Structures are given as C-alpha cells and as structure tokens.
Amino acid sequence: MASLRSGAGRSDRPSFWLAARFAARELRGGLSGFVIFVACIAIGVAAIASVGATTRAITEGLSAEGATIVGGDLSFRLVQRPLDAKERGFLQTFGEVSEIASLRAMARIPDGQPNAGNSALVDVKAVDGAYPLKGTMLLDGGGTLVEALRHRGESYGIVVDPLLLARLDLAAGDMITIGKASFRIADTIAKEPDRVGTGIDFGPRVMMSRQALDATGLIQPGSLVRYSARLELPGTVSDEAVHAVEDKAKEAFPEAGWRIQTRDNATRGFDRDVGRFAQFLTLVGLTALLVGGVGVTNAVKTFLDRKRDEIATMKALGAPGGFVVAIYLMQILAITLVGVAIGLVLGAIAPFAGGGFIANTLKLPIVFGFYPLELALAALYGLLTAVAFALLTLGRAHDLPVSALFRDRVAPGRAWPRTVYLVATLAVALSLAGLAILLAYDRRVAGVFVAASAGAFLLLYVVAQGVMTLARRAPSPRSTGLRLAVRNIHRPGGLTVSVILSLGLGLALLVTLALIDGNLRRQLTEAIPERAPAFFFLDIQSTEAAAFDALVKSTVPDVTIERVPMMRGRITALKGVSTTKIEPPADARWALEGDRGITYSDTLPKASTLADGKWWPADYSGEPLVSFEDELAKALDLKIGDTVTVNVFGREVTAKIANTRHVDWDSLSINFVMVFSPNTFAGAPHSELATTTFPKGASEADETRLMKAVVADMPTVTVVRVKEVLDAVNSIMRQLALAVRAAASIALVSSVLVLAGALAAGHRQRIYDAVILKTFGASRGRILAAYGAEYLLLGLAAAVFGVIAGSLAAFGVLEGMMRIDMVFEPVVAVGAALVALVLTIGLGLLGSWRILGKKAAPVLRNL
Incomplete structure (x- = not known):
C-alpha cells in the first residue's frame, strides 16, 4: 500500500511514472476488446487524412503547373476584341507574346462523305506559331503542331x-467543315x-491556326470570341518581377478591360472549388469520426467493466481516484495512437490510390507525395475525439467506492463524474469544434456543421431518453418475451442510448446525402429539361436575325423562338470603387472575376419578376440604366441608385441601378445578371442569342432536322x-458523387462498428440475464425472440430519427442553400429503415446466440 501512496516515497500521492508503469504493465495483454475502438478511430482518421492529403496533392499540382495553366508568366484575357497595335507593342517590349482565340462552333461532315450533314458542337482554339510558350503540346501521331496546322492544297x-472522331465516326485524314471553311x-x-x-x-477541342480561323468567317462584329495574349519574360524571373509588369500594364492601359492573370495566381479559382469540395468531404469524415466516438465510449465502458476487480483492488489498497483514472487514460491514449497510426497509413496512400481518379475527373494535375501537415491534422482530430468521448466514462470511476463498483454489476449507477472531468470534456470538445471551424475553407458552413452535430447528438440523446420513457410507461404486454424486450429498453445500463446515438447519426447522414443526390439528379434529368428550351443558338448576326427566324419556322412551324441581343462585359467598378479593391463574399466572387453576358431590353425579360424599383419606359433616352439580379445585388450590397461600371469592347460604361429582379434560372429561359436600357449600347456591334422550345409531343427527329x-x-x-x-453536367456530378458516397459509406461503416461495440458493451449483463432466465425455465x-423484439424496436427508433433528421437536413440544404424544390423520396426512407432493422436485429441476434451457449453454473458462481 505504501508503494501505491507514495511511488518512490517522496510524496503522499502516487507519481505519474508509477501510473505509467501500471498502464504499460496492463497493456502487455494486447488490444483484446479494443478492436472496434481502434477501427472506429482508424476509419475516421483515414477519411480525414485521405481527403487532406489528396487535396494537398492536387493544390501542389496546380501550383507547380501555374505557368503552364496561364500559358506564360502572364496572361491578358479579352472578350470580343483582340489586342490592338499599341497593347501588343507594349507587351512585346517585355518578352515573347503568343495570342490565341477561343470560341464555340459547329463542326459538320461535308457533302460527299458518309454521314454527310451530321454535326457536333466543338470548342475551337486558334493558336499562333509561338504557342505554347509554356508546357509541351503532344499529338498522337508524334508530329509537331505547326506542321499539323499547315495549309496544304486547298x-x-x-x-x-x-x-x-468517335462522335462523328471520322478518322485522321478525313475532311470536316467549320464555319465557311473545310x-x-x-x-x-x-x-x-x-x-x-x-x-x-460542352464540345470536343479543335485546334487550328489563326489564319484558318479567319477563313471560317466565324469572327463577325459582336461574335462571342475570347482572346488571350500570353507573355513569357526572358530568363528566370521572380514573382515580384512578374507583378511589376502587371502593374505597368494596368497603369499604361487602365481601360483596356483585360483580365490579367499571373502564374502565381493561376489556380485561385481552382483552389477555391477544390477547397470547398475537400471541406465537404472532411466534414463528412468528421461525422464518421464523431460516430466512432460513440464506439470509443462503448469500448471504454466495456474495458472498465472488465477491470472492475483491478479497480476495486487498487482502491481497497488506498489508490486515489485520480491515480486510477490516470492509469486507464494512459492506456486509452496508447490504444488511440494505434488507431491513429493505422488511419494515417491509409490516409497517406489514398492520393496514390484514388487521387488520380479525382484529378482526372476535374482535369486537374496532381503531385503525389507525403504531406505531414495534413496527416498531423487528421491525427489531432482522432486524438481529440477519443479523449472527448472517453473522459466522462473514465471520470465516473474516480469517486466510486469499492462497494459501488461491485454493486454496478447488477445495478449500474448513474452518478455524474466530478466537475473537473465535465469541464475537461467540454474543453476538449470545444477544441475539436474550434479546430474544425478555424481550418475550414468556409467557416460559416463549418460552424453550421458543428452546431448541427452538437444538436444532433443532443437530439439523439433526447430521443433515446424519450424511447426509454415510453417503454417505462407503456402498459405491460401479455407476452413474456415482449415484456422482457420493453423492460430491457428502459433499464439502467441498457443498449438504448448507445444504439440510437450510433445508428441514428449514421442513418441521418446517409438519408441527407441520398436525398440531396436524388433531388439534384431529378432537377437535371426531369425538372429542368421539362421547362427548358431544346436549343440555344449563339452568334446570330443582327443582319441574319430575320432569316434565322424564317428558317426555324419553315423547318419546324410549331416551335417557339425567343431571341435577344447579347454582348460580353466585365464588371470593373461598383459604386465608383474599382473591383480590384473590393473583397466580395465567397458566394458572389464569381461575378467580379470574369466576363458576364449582358443584354439590353425595353421590357422585363421572361422568367423575371421585379423585386425592387421600376422598369424604364420603352422610349427611355436618359442616363444609362441597368437592372440587376436581386440575390447578387444583395450579396454585393447594391441598392437602387448605385452605379455599376462594365467594360464592353474596351470601353467603360457606367449605369445606374434602376431596379432589381428575381430570376428563375431553372427555367433556362434567356436571362442575364445585368439587363441595360437600350440607349446604353446604341450602335454597338453585337450578335443575337436565341432559344427554341418545341411543343409537347415533338420527336427527337424534329430537333435533329432543325439542327441540321x-x-x-x-x-x-x-x-x-x-x-x-x-448530360455533361450530370456526368461530372455522377463522378463526384462517388467520392461523396464513399465518405457517407465510411460513416455508415463506423455506425455498424459502433453498433457492434454497443452490443459488446452489454455482453456481460446479457450473460447474467440469459443464465437467470434459462435457470427459471x-x-x-x-x-x-425477446432479444429480437428489443433490437427491432431500437432499430425502428433509430430509423425513424434518421429519416426525419436526414430529411430536414436535406430540406435545409436544397431549399435554403441551393434554392431547389425538394421532393421526398420514399425509397430512401424505406431503404434507411431496412438498413437500421437489418443491422440491429442481425448483429444483436448474432451476439445473443453466443451468449445463450454459456453454461449457467460458472456464471451463477461468480455473481
């Protein structure tokens, strides 16, 4: 006893090192009983580590390819106009310049060839002889690009x-028509x-020379052509030197309207998209880890249940409660490190195993490697989760006297641990939440996730207590087996709380993701196509507009045509402040980073309703006015009377906001963020944009005939x-949904493991129950049958919660964030309920069958 009290005899309390020696001695017995504990931690850590490592591998790849992505050290992008002579001469004073032009067009099989008249939308890229300034262009035939694009014969x-080639059944050497050229x-x-x-x-790539593009006749006044001038500085230059050239270009041509991109910010948009997707997967991984935390609690309960004799002995010998807690906390941390290590190994190899698939899906480069920071973060998440879920259970053993420990075998106590353990648990939980929010790409979303997770746990606990209360107050069934099942649900130390906590959270996540995925697919494949036009027609010259209408009507008389003028412009100032000095909210940044489609109209566009202000009269001739999309206006803090400056054809145009509009984008009717009064662009060159909508009952043959x-x-x-x-959007979504489903599956696997752990935690009590019941006949x-009924009721309770909570979460995301009308899918609810029932009944009966085989005498002798 002296050794327990003083350790080395220098203190009245056992030393830390003595506790460590006790912990190490007990760990020699291996990980018996902690397999589920280790698996829960390993799965959660592996999910977070794999997402972090894969994201880092992609962002490193983007950074390494910055100059290649830009096409040089700097890129100057213009819409609907190329560089003029002064701009080109200015850039050439700094280094080599390469100019390209990009637009969409139709490629058609000419007459005289098989399948003549068949066509496909293509993405045309016209390059000069200096292309590419950075990177390497490779052809399947092995030749050079200059040689392949050469003019030969006619x-x-x-x-x-x-x-x-696959789409039009062509081969190298065949002829094809684009625009007016073959x-x-x-x-x-x-x-x-x-x-x-x-x-x-939206269409396969076609590359041609700049001279060939001129021959197509595709470039007309107002054509939607994007020009890009790439600049390569001589020698090896620093990022500071690159930005110095950028500043000089802005100073020399303040109204050029070009978007300048440098090699070190080439990936800003990509980084943002990758970061958001990675954050979502990380939060799903955290859900798996939190579900696994319930498994940690169950494992610790089971562990302490097996150690009752040792704990009682130490306390009888005078060991303080803190000393006992320290011994087992050290063991828990050591076992946690095993799970963390396994998870880190799995997470480290994830980029090599699946990162390439994601990178190829998004057409992003990837740099495979070992990323210790991301792995360390995943390890920290795992450790904090384990400690948060273990402390309360360990703390309960601090003040329990020896008699209470023995009495707990037949009548588990409900005493709360000391305040210090409650405070420590809260501190660790807050640290976990703070870490998740602080390191998130979008802290608002992360904050909502943390709050929702805390609310879900609290709600699940309330649900579990409610189920226990209902079972306690329910009339006693006549059936002995059912009566036993109901009493097992509400008795102290039962499975109710553990099963509902673990399975309910996993099912809620599964239902949420399934409903979101299903509704997005429905929107893309049913809701939008039902209202959307069949075709968009771009680059209709204003002089050809009447001929276009006549052609469409003569080909398909019943078709509905909608046609508006269209230009491209870039927002350069809001309320007189340059957009370079504005930091917009994340969900509005897109509006200021690129060029936007703009139009003018004397009437309110279709699928739009006024939100604020008044529409201008048809004969308006005053200062330029603009109608702005209402939701974006609010995000950018724009109000009626504020000014918006756009650069169109290299000219700055400032207009006053006259009104804001609600726009039904899902209709796919022609609509724009900005609609100007007609006098704003009087005389400006532009093309027309048209849509055609077929009547119900029209066949695909009618659509094909019109297109041809x-x-x-x-x-x-x-x-x-x-x-x-x-179909193209849906294809991308299907591929990305694989990663989401994989993450959700991880959470469900964690739920299954936790469920198994919950059943194991009540193993000893079940043995006593079974033996006594068998003794009485x-x-x-x-x-x-009694156990089966109990598991059925618990699984049903978990399923009901999972379906309701998951549906509400999906409703919040779809209706609140995505503005999509949610349709409840009964198949998802039934599937979740079946999953819950099969898991609880199956795993429960499997464990119970082993219990029923125990001999009565040894168990009764040890009571």
Missing part, C-alpha cells in the same frame, strides 16, 4: 480531340498543356443542345 489542317483532320490531341481545370466540356438545317444554311451560328449540356428460442 485546306488548312486541324488537330482534334479523339472524342470528335479542314483536313491532320492528327488527334494527346496532351494540351494549358487545358488544365477546364471543367465541363441551321448548321447547313447558317454555318457561323453555334448550336448548343440543352440535353447534351445537362426459459427456452433458448423464447430468449432469442
């Missing part, structure tokens, strides 16, 4: 994405260095089929 050469397919593209992160492909007619008679008009665009079948 046609220019082009190189194409292999997808175009081209020879010289080769296919193996690698295009600056195509990183292009996102959704327009492409044949108006080769410079670009036809975008809405169905194909939605209960058959094995009757006992099994």
Whole structure:
C-alpha cells in the first residue's frame, strides 16, 4: 500500500511514472476488446487524412503547373476584341507574346462523305506559331503542331480531340467543315498543356491556326470570341518581377478591360472549388469520426467493466481516484495512437490510390507525395475525439467506492463524474469544434456543421431518453418475451442510448446525402429539361436575325423562338470603387472575376419578376440604366441608385441601378445578371442569342432536322443542345458523387462498428440475464425472440430519427442553400429503415446466440 501512496516515497500521492508503469504493465495483454475502438478511430482518421492529403496533392499540382495553366508568366484575357497595335507593342517590349482565340462552333461532315450533314458542337482554339510558350503540346501521331496546322492544297489542317472522331465516326485524314471553311483532320490531341481545370466540356477541342480561323468567317462584329495574349519574360524571373509588369500594364492601359492573370495566381479559382469540395468531404469524415466516438465510449465502458476487480483492488489498497483514472487514460491514449497510426497509413496512400481518379475527373494535375501537415491534422482530430468521448466514462470511476463498483454489476449507477472531468470534456470538445471551424475553407458552413452535430447528438440523446420513457410507461404486454424486450429498453445500463446515438447519426447522414443526390439528379434529368428550351443558338448576326427566324419556322412551324441581343462585359467598378479593391463574399466572387453576358431590353425579360424599383419606359433616352439580379445585388450590397461600371469592347460604361429582379434560372429561359436600357449600347456591334422550345409531343427527329438545317444554311451560328449540356453536367456530378458516397459509406461503416461495440458493451449483463432466465425455465428460442423484439424496436427508433433528421437536413440544404424544390423520396426512407432493422436485429441476434451457449453454473458462481 505504501508503494501505491507514495511511488518512490517522496510524496503522499502516487507519481505519474508509477501510473505509467501500471498502464504499460496492463497493456502487455494486447488490444483484446479494443478492436472496434481502434477501427472506429482508424476509419475516421483515414477519411480525414485521405481527403487532406489528396487535396494537398492536387493544390501542389496546380501550383507547380501555374505557368503552364496561364500559358506564360502572364496572361491578358479579352472578350470580343483582340489586342490592338499599341497593347501588343507594349507587351512585346517585355518578352515573347503568343495570342490565341477561343470560341464555340459547329463542326459538320461535308457533302460527299458518309454521314454527310451530321454535326457536333466543338470548342475551337486558334493558336499562333509561338504557342505554347509554356508546357509541351503532344499529338498522337508524334508530329509537331505547326506542321499539323499547315495549309496544304486547298485546306488548312486541324488537330482534334479523339472524342470528335468517335462522335462523328471520322478518322485522321478525313475532311470536316467549320464555319465557311473545310479542314483536313491532320492528327488527334494527346496532351494540351494549358487545358488544365477546364471543367465541363460542352464540345470536343479543335485546334487550328489563326489564319484558318479567319477563313471560317466565324469572327463577325459582336461574335462571342475570347482572346488571350500570353507573355513569357526572358530568363528566370521572380514573382515580384512578374507583378511589376502587371502593374505597368494596368497603369499604361487602365481601360483596356483585360483580365490579367499571373502564374502565381493561376489556380485561385481552382483552389477555391477544390477547397470547398475537400471541406465537404472532411466534414463528412468528421461525422464518421464523431460516430466512432460513440464506439470509443462503448469500448471504454466495456474495458472498465472488465477491470472492475483491478479497480476495486487498487482502491481497497488506498489508490486515489485520480491515480486510477490516470492509469486507464494512459492506456486509452496508447490504444488511440494505434488507431491513429493505422488511419494515417491509409490516409497517406489514398492520393496514390484514388487521387488520380479525382484529378482526372476535374482535369486537374496532381503531385503525389507525403504531406505531414495534413496527416498531423487528421491525427489531432482522432486524438481529440477519443479523449472527448472517453473522459466522462473514465471520470465516473474516480469517486466510486469499492462497494459501488461491485454493486454496478447488477445495478449500474448513474452518478455524474466530478466537475473537473465535465469541464475537461467540454474543453476538449470545444477544441475539436474550434479546430474544425478555424481550418475550414468556409467557416460559416463549418460552424453550421458543428452546431448541427452538437444538436444532433443532443437530439439523439433526447430521443433515446424519450424511447426509454415510453417503454417505462407503456402498459405491460401479455407476452413474456415482449415484456422482457420493453423492460430491457428502459433499464439502467441498457443498449438504448448507445444504439440510437450510433445508428441514428449514421442513418441521418446517409438519408441527407441520398436525398440531396436524388433531388439534384431529378432537377437535371426531369425538372429542368421539362421547362427548358431544346436549343440555344449563339452568334446570330443582327443582319441574319430575320432569316434565322424564317428558317426555324419553315423547318419546324410549331416551335417557339425567343431571341435577344447579347454582348460580353466585365464588371470593373461598383459604386465608383474599382473591383480590384473590393473583397466580395465567397458566394458572389464569381461575378467580379470574369466576363458576364449582358443584354439590353425595353421590357422585363421572361422568367423575371421585379423585386425592387421600376422598369424604364420603352422610349427611355436618359442616363444609362441597368437592372440587376436581386440575390447578387444583395450579396454585393447594391441598392437602387448605385452605379455599376462594365467594360464592353474596351470601353467603360457606367449605369445606374434602376431596379432589381428575381430570376428563375431553372427555367433556362434567356436571362442575364445585368439587363441595360437600350440607349446604353446604341450602335454597338453585337450578335443575337436565341432559344427554341418545341411543343409537347415533338420527336427527337424534329430537333435533329432543325439542327441540321441551321448548321447547313447558317454555318457561323453555334448550336448548343440543352440535353447534351445537362448530360455533361450530370456526368461530372455522377463522378463526384462517388467520392461523396464513399465518405457517407465510411460513416455508415463506423455506425455498424459502433453498433457492434454497443452490443459488446452489454455482453456481460446479457450473460447474467440469459443464465437467470434459462435457470427459471426459459427456452433458448423464447430468449432469442425477446432479444429480437428489443433490437427491432431500437432499430425502428433509430430509423425513424434518421429519416426525419436526414430529411430536414436535406430540406435545409436544397431549399435554403441551393434554392431547389425538394421532393421526398420514399425509397430512401424505406431503404434507411431496412438498413437500421437489418443491422440491429442481425448483429444483436448474432451476439445473443453466443451468449445463450454459456453454461449457467460458472456464471451463477461468480455473481
């Protein structure tokens, strides 16, 4: 006893090192009983570590490819106009310049070839002889790009994405028509260095020379062409030197309207998108870790239940409660480190195993490597979770006397631990929450997640207590087995709280993600196509507008045509303040970072309703006015009377906000963020944008006939089929949903492990119950039926909560954040309920069957 009290005889309390020696001695017995504990921690840590390591691998790849993505040290992007002579001469004083032009067009099989008249939307990229300044262009045939694009005979050469050959059943060497020119397919593209992160492909890539583009006739006044001038500075230059050139360009041409991108900020948009997606997966991984935390609690309970004799002995010998807690906390931390280590190994290899798939899906580069910071963060999450969920259970053993420890075998106590353990648990939990919020890309979303998780745990606990109260107050059933099941649900130390906490949270997450995924798919495949037009027609010249209408009506008489003027412009100032000095909220940043489609109209556009202000009269001729989309206006703090400056064709235009509009974007009717009064752009060159909507009952053959007619008679008009665009979006969503489902599956696996742990935690009490019941004559079948009824009721309670909580969470995301009408899917609810029932009944009966095989005599002798 002296050694327990003084350790080395220098203190009245046992030393830390003595507690460590006791902990190490007990750990020699291995991890018996802690397999589920280790698995829960390992799975959660692995999920977070894999997301962090994969994200870092992609962002490192983006950083390494910055100059290649930009196409040089700097890129100067313009819309609807190329560099003028002064701008080009200015840039050439700093280094080599390469200019490209990009636009969408229709590629058509010419007459005389098989499948003549068939066409496809393509993404045309016209390059000069200096392309590419950075990176390497590779062709499948092994030749050079300059040689492939050379003019031979009567046609220019082009190189194409292999997808175009498959789509139109063509081969290298065949002819194809783009605009008013015919081209020879010289080769296919193996690698295009600056195509990183292009996102959704609306059409295969076609590359041609700048001279060939002029021959197509596609470039007309107002055509939607994007120009990019890339600048490569001589030698090895620093980022400071690059930014010095950027500053000089802004000073020399303040109203150029170009968007300047440097090699070190080439990935800002990509980083943001990757960061948001990674944050979402990390939060799902944290959910798995929190679900696993319930498993930690169950494992610690089971562990202490097995150590009652040792604890009683130490306390009988005078060991302080803190000394006992210290011994077992050290053991818990040591076992946690095993789970963390396993999770880190799995997380470290994740980028090598699945990172390439994600990177290829998003067309992003990836740098495989070992990223200790991300792994350390995952380890910290795992340690904090384990400590947070273990402390309260360990703290309960601090003040329990020896008699209470023995009495707990048959009548588990409910005493709360000392205040110090409550405070320590709260401090660790707050640290975990603070870490999740502080390191999140979007702290508001992370804060909502933390609050929702805390609310879910609290609500689950309330649900569990409510189930126990209902069971306690319910009339006693006549059936002995059912009566036993009901009493097991509300007795002290039962499974109710553990089962509902673990399974309820996992099912709620599964239902939430399933409903969001299902509703997004419904929106893309049913709701939007039902109201959307069949085609968008771009680059209709104003002089051809009447001919276009007549062609459409003569081809498909019942079609509805909607046509508006269209230009492209970039917002350069709000309320007189340059956008370079404005830090917009995250959900509005997109509006200021690129060029926007703009139009003018004397009437309120279709699918729009006024939110504030008045529309201008049809004959308005005063100062320029603009109508702004209401939600974006609020995000940018714009009100009626504020000014907006846009750069169109290199000219700054400032207009006053006359009104704001609610826009139904889901209708896919022609609409714009900004609609100007007609006098704003009087005389400015522009093209027309049109949509065609077919009546109900129209066939795909009608759509194909119209598309062929327009492409044949108006080769410079670009036809975008809405169905194909939605299919492309849906394809990307399907691939990204795999990662989301994988993360949700991890949370469900954690729930299953925790459920198994909860059943194991009550193993000893179940043995006593079964033995006593068998002693009084209960058959094995009757006992099994009673346990089955108990598990059925608990699984049903967890399923009801999971469906309700998951549906509410999905409603909040879809209706509140995405502005999508939610449709409840009964299949999801039924599926979740079946999952809950199968897991609880299956695992419960599996464990009970082993219990029923125990001999009565040894158990009764040890009571």
